[in-house]
Amino acid sequence: MKKENNNHSIEENISLEEIAQIVENYIQEEDVPIYDGYDVSIEDIEGEIDNNKNNIHKNEEIKKEPIIKEINKNKIEINKNKINEKESNKKKVNKKEINKKEINKKEQNHIKKELNKRFISIDIIKGIAIITIILASGLGVSDELPKYLLLSSWNGIKFVDLGVPVLVLATCFMxxxxxxxxxxxxxxxxxxxxxxxxxxxxxxxxxxxLNVITSSDINHFRIMGILQFISIVYIIVSLIYIVFRKFNLKINVLGIILLVLGSIGLILYFIISKKFGNDMKNCLALFVDSRVLKGHFYTFERYGMISTISAIFSGIISLSGGTFLLDKKADVKEKMNRLIILGMGLIIISLILEKTCPHNVNIWSSSFSFIVLGSFMIVESIMYFLFDFEKNFKLYKLFYPLIMFGKNSFLLLVITEVLKNTLFKLNVYSIAMGKGVSFGKWIVIDCLSEIFGSSSRAIVFLILYLIICLISMIFIHENASKIKSK
Known part of the structure; x- marks a missing residue:
């Protein structure tokens, strides 16, 4: 009873306005749902909770979206970079291939120019000739060279005997x-x-x-030599062609005239020399040289006046072969047939003359001149077809060393003769011999003996000399072509 009385007393003391004021002060509107006249069920509340959860997930997804987009962008950029790298690598490979192709094209164009400028077949023949001349020149220790590298003492033909004649004929042919x-x-x-x-x-x-420098007696120095011999033939044969060329004759007519002129000269030489004999002490060459070159030649002059005259007539016949190749109306087969027929005819004449006039390189006997000329024409016809008509790049590269020797054959001959008569003749003390020897012998005996022995050292010296010559000629040729291209 007392409690109830107390409650009534509190209610009596607190008015409704005060209660409303308390509610407003101590209860926030956000905490109390607004009543709109409808009752709120539990399902509605759960639905709102679910919606809130969905909104939270959406907000999280919205927050994640830019990160995912950035990751995807990075992936795309990485893929693009990879693709670009692959493309750049392909381009680099393609550029390398293109550069290789361009280099090959440049090489082929350079080779084509070389093929069009001159007869590559003649360069190869001249290359073989100059190598043969160097091998038979006696550089180093001539006494140790094998017999097949020594020139024939008199009658007969060895391969090394053909060096100078072939070089002369090839030069006149061009x-x-x-x-x-x-x-x-x-x-x-x-x-x-x-x-x-x-x-x-x-x-x-x-x-x-060179003859004056190496002579022990200046008053009796040797006049003729290999360089003098070739230079005289070159000058006279060139002048003969120019004289006949000024008459404006047809190319075939000019070739026939030169052929007849050269052949008559060699046959006359055969007829005249027959009266003097074919012995070294009784021959036309010795008879003439002993009078014309009196006091300026040794016991026998290999490159004397008679051999020079014979070489001039041989060069005139070689001129005729060179003119036949200039005929624009004739095709390749006709040109080849002319050279082959000409070569066979000259060989037949040589075989007829050889019965009474042996093959002799020392005096350029008529039989020797005809057989060398005939062989040269046949070989040149075949080489002409392979190198100058077909213009095969693979063959060009394969025979490139010989081509380099041939293009610079005159220069190599001069260099070899200068070195042979100057540097290689210098007196140097040899430890192995215990005395002074020539510089060429010193290289062979003191430097090469320990490595290659006495049996092969002389040949090794010649091979090394040829290799140095080849490197030098390639260097000169390449730099000369670069300067011209610039």
Whole structure:
């Protein structure tokens, strides 16, 4: 009873307005749901909770979306970079392939120019000839060289005997094409003659100077030599072609005239020399040289006056072969047939003459000149087809060393003769011999003996000399072509 009375007393004391004021002060509107006249069920509350959860997930997904987009962007960029790298690598590979192709094209174009400029077949033949000359030159220790590298003492033909004759014939064979090229460039005959004289006279003087330097008696120095021999033939044969060329004859007619002129000269030489005999002490060459070159030749002059005259007539016949290749109306087969027929005819003449006139390189006997000329024409016809008509790049590269020797054959011959008569003749003390020897012998005996022995050291010296010559000629050729291209 007391409690109830107390409650009534509190209710009586607190008015409704005060209660409302308390509610407003101590209860926030966010905590109390707004009553809109409808009752809120539990399901509605759960639904709102689910919606709130979904909203939270959506908000999280919205927050994650830019991160995912950035990751995807990075992945795309990485893939793009990989693709770009692959493409760049492909481009690099393609560039390398293109560069290789361009280099190959440049090489092929360079080779084509070389093939069009000159007869590569002649360069190869001249290359073989100059190598043969160097092998038979007696560099180093000539006494230790095998017999097949020694020149024939008198009658007979060895392979090394063909070096100088083939070089002379190949040089004369190229004279018509060289002069015709100069005429196409509108170079006058006078300038062409001057150019030929400069080359020939300068070569002659170099050879003569070497003979003076190496002579023990200046009053009786040797006049003729290999350089003098070749230079005289080159000058006279060139002038003969220019004289006949000024008559404006047809190329075939000119070739036949030269062939007849050269053949008559060699046959006359055969008829005249037959009266003097074929012995070294009784021959036309000794008879003439002992009078013309009196006091300026040794017991027998290998490159004397008679052998020079014989070489001039041989060079004139070689000129005719060179003119036949210049005939624009004839096709390759016709040109080859002409050279082959010409070569076979010359060999037949040689075999007829050989019965009474042995093959002899020392005096350039008529039989020797005819057989070398005939063989040269046949070989050149085959080489011409392979290298100058077919223009095979693989063959060009395969025979490149010989081509380099051939292109610079004259220069190599001069260098070899200069070294042979100057540097290689210097006196050097040999420990192995215990005395002074020539520098060439010193290299062979003191330097190469320990490695290669006494049996092969002389040949090794010649091979090393050829390798040095080849490297030098390639270097000169490559740098000369670069300078011209610039």
């Amino acid at each position: 004279i018509p094409s060289n002069i015709e090229r100069d005429l196409k460039r509108k170079i006058c005959y006078k300038d062409i003659i001057i150019k030929k004289l400069i080359v020939g006279i300068s070569t002659f003087l170099i050879g003569l100077l």
